[in-house]
Amino acid sequence: RHLITPHFVVEGEGHVDEIPSMPGVTHVSVDKLVEEVAADVALGLKSHLFFGIPDESAKDHVGSAAVDENGVVARALRALRERFGDEVVLITDVCLCAYTSHGHCGFLEDGVVVNDASVEQLAKMALTHAKAGADIVSPSDMMDGRVGAIRELLDENGFTNTSILAYSAKYASAYYGPFRDACDSAPQGDRKSYQMDPRNGREAVFETLLDLQEGADMVMVKPALAYLDIIRRVRDEVLCPVVCYNVSGEYSLVKNAAKAGLVDEANIVRENLLAMRRAGSDLIITYHGRDALQQGWI
Ligand code: PBG
Numbered sequence: 088r089h090l091i092t093p094h095f096v097v098e099g100e101g102h103v104d105e106i107p108s109m110p111g112v113t114h115v116s117v118d119k120l121v122e123e124v125a126a127d128v129a130l131g132l133k134s135h136l137f138f139g140i141p142d143e144s145a146k147d148h149v150g151s152a153a154v155d156e157n158g159v160v161a162r163a164l165r166a167l168r169e170r171f172g173d174e175v176v177l178i179t180d181v182c183l184c185a186y187t188s189h190g191h192c193g194f195l196e197d198g199v200v201v202n203d204a205s206v207e208q209l210a211k212m213a214l215t216h217a218k219a220g221a222d223i224v225s226p227s228d229m230m231d232g233r234v235g236a237i238r239e240l241l242d243e244n245g246f247t248n249t250s251i252l253a254y255s256a257k258y259a260s261a262y263y264g265p266f267r268d269a270c271d272s273a274p275q276g277d278r279k280s281y282q283m284d285p286r287n288g289r290e291a292v293f294e295t296l297l298d299l300q301e302g303a304d305m306v307m308v309k310p311a312l313a314y315l316d317i318i319r320r321v322r323d324e325v326l327c328p329v330v331c332y333n334v335s336g337e338y339s340l341v342k343n344a345a346k347a348g349l350v351d352e353a354n355i356v357r358e359n360l361l362a363m364r365r366a367g368s369d370l371i372i373t374y375h376g377r378d379a380l381q382q383g384w385i
């Protein structure tokens with residue numbers, strides 16, 4: 088019950104393709120996603136996070152496919168809700184980087200990511216997901232003010248019960264490398280103008296408190312293992328649930344080291360997950376969940 092499992096949803100049919108940079112994690116089309124989630128539910132994994140990966144041809148400057156009511160995430164949500172009802176918790180990633188031609192999480196003007204125009208599009212994306220049945224929307228873009236804008240647009244449209252899990256303290260990290268391969272979302276340049284500076288711990292608390300003021304229901308620290316101190320700090324500051332994201336780089340390092348026989352996978356995964364809980368995470372987004380339960384590591 089402490090684990091959230093990410094899925095990378097692609098267009099088409101019949102796809103369950105292993106992502107080369109993330110051993111054991113797949114690109115999955117909606118038809119096969121229903122089976123993937125069914126298997127996870129049988130293991131006890133109830134909470135799921137969805138990243139949409141549109142076809143290359145659908146990408147444009149403003150990420151139009153992100154607000155398409157027949158986009159890949161919206162279709163996935165409808166299919167899953169129909170199949171599983173309230174047995175599952177459906178969480179969606181709200182961000183433009185997989186949908187924009189330039190790979191940035193917001194709009195790009197004259198080579199600069201512009202905050203406010205991006206926020207409007209992100210709120211529309213969240214509404215699209217809420218309409219399609221998301222229980223929780225989770226903005227990972229790191230624009231200022233997006234939590235408030237999302238909350239307002241959801242409420243105006245009657246989605247007062249859709250929750251917001253905010254990526255509050257998201258650092259500009261090298262640990263996202265495998266994910267950017269998976270989502271084909273490596274930006275032109277970097278994300279340092281909107282993601283946080285790893286040298287700054289206090290800003291994590293500042294950003295978290297802002298997100299709560301704007302209406303976040305849960306807050307997140309990301310990555311997890313290199314930021315356990317931040318998880319603890321945030322845990323000690325807030326009363327809402329704290330979530331951490333055990334990101335792709337953290338996952339793939341462990342997987343590849345285990346494959347090479349350098350570490351014992353069961354023990355290292357257990358130790359890492361326990362460390363995240365000990366640091367203060369109520370919930371952990373991790374790619375290890377399926378293995379951990381299947382193999383009885385936890
Ligand atoms: C993009 C996003 C990223 C992740 C989740 N959402 C990568 C980034 O900011 O470049 C990282 C997840 C992972 O590495 O597992 N908004």
Ligand code: ZN
Nearest residue numbers: 182183184192
């Ligand atoms: Zn993004």
